[in-house]
Amino acid sequence: DTEVTQTPKHLVMGMTNKKSLKCEQHMGHRAMYWYKQKAKKPPELMFVYSYEKLSINESVPSRFSPECPNSSLLNLHLHALQPEDSALYLCASSRQSQSEQFFGPGTRLTVL
Amino acid sequence: GNSVTQMEGPVTLSEEAFLTINCTYTATGYPSLFWYVQYPGEGLQLLLKATKADDKGSNKGFEATYRKETTSFHLEKGSVQVSDSAVYFCALSDHGSSNTGKLIFGQGTTLQVKP
Numbered sequence: 001d002t003e004v005t006q007t008p009k010h011l012v013m014g015m016t017n018k019k020s021l022k023c024e025q026h027m028g029h030r031a032m033y034w035y036k037q038k039a040k041k042p043p044e045l046m047f048v049y050s051y052e053k054l055s056i057n058e059s060v061p062s063r064f065s066p067e068c069p070n071s072s073l074l075n076l077h078l079h080a081l082q083p084e085d086s087a088l089y090l091c092a093s094s095r096q097s098q099s100e101q102f103f104g105p106g107t108r109l110t111v112l
Numbered sequence: 113g114n115s116v117t118q119m120e121g122p123v124t125l126s127e128e129a130f131l132t133i134n135c136t137y138t139a140t141g142y143p144s145l146f147w148y149v150q151y152p153g154e155g156l157q158l159l160l161k162a163t164k165a166d167d168k169g170s171n172k173g174f175e176a177t178y179r180k181e182t183t184s185f186h187l188e189k190g191s192v193q194v195s196d197s198a199v200y201f202c203a204l205s206d207h208g209s210s211n212t213g214k215l216i217f218g219q220g221t222t223l224q225v226k227p
Contacts (some may be wrong), residue, residue: 006155042201042217043156056214090155098205100146101215103155 004104006091012110015081021107023074023091031097032074034066035090037106043090049074050097081111114139114206118218125225131189133221135176135202138183143204145169145178145185146215150199159187159200192225199223 004025013019023032031050035043048056049068063085065077074091088108092101119134137145144163148156160169165180174189185202202218 004155040220042220043215045214048214092156098144100144100158100161100205102158103148105155 004091004093004102006089006104006107008107009105010108010110012112013078013081014112015083017081018077018079020078021076021089021091021109023076023093023104024072025093025102026072027093027095027102028071029093029095029102030071031094031099031101032068033092033094033101034074034076035092035103037088037090047076048097055097078109081109083111085109086111114143114204114216116202116204116216116218118200118202118221120219120221122222122224125192125223127194127225127227128191129225131187131192131196131223133187133200133202133223135185135187135218136183137185137202137204137216139204139206143206145176146203146205147174147176147185147187148201148203148217150201150220152198156201192223194225194227197223197225 007022034046037043046060047066052068063080067075088106090106091104094101115138117136146161147159149159150156160171162169162178168177176185176187199220201220203215206214
């Protein structure tokens, strides 16, 4: 298995909702990442997990809460989001934090 | 700090034309360099990479050479196809003092290939 999977593919939520994005990889990678991508822009790094520990938080608002339950799974919990948080959320993984990153297909999030 | 600069797009070519997308970088130390491709509605796919000076990365007819003297990593393809229409991102891996491997992306170049 050489891919990163993300669910759901699309998500529409209101500003008072709580939802979660899920990411999974079975390549034995020990680093996992969350990115946010707005239209016609490059991805912006949000969080990095290395060996299941949070190693980077790029000053992301607390309404985004990452979780790494095990080495294959990465979640992003969403609460009280704003319309400007609407974007494509990409997960990536790499063998180690210095190796090339492999991206999932993304979750297209719309906040109403 | 580290940065990546790509040529602005969109780039519009006819099928079978030669492609060059320029990428230059600023970095301390010896970063790894990557090209990623993003097809409409999809995530990013790693197209090719180079980890040291004079390395040539290649995949699916695309090539790029890590040029330390000119701090460049230009993407080339000899004959583009309509299916190559996508957004291309040049990126470097910031090994930095914390060895995080953080990716620094260029702004992306949209390629449109017409039949």
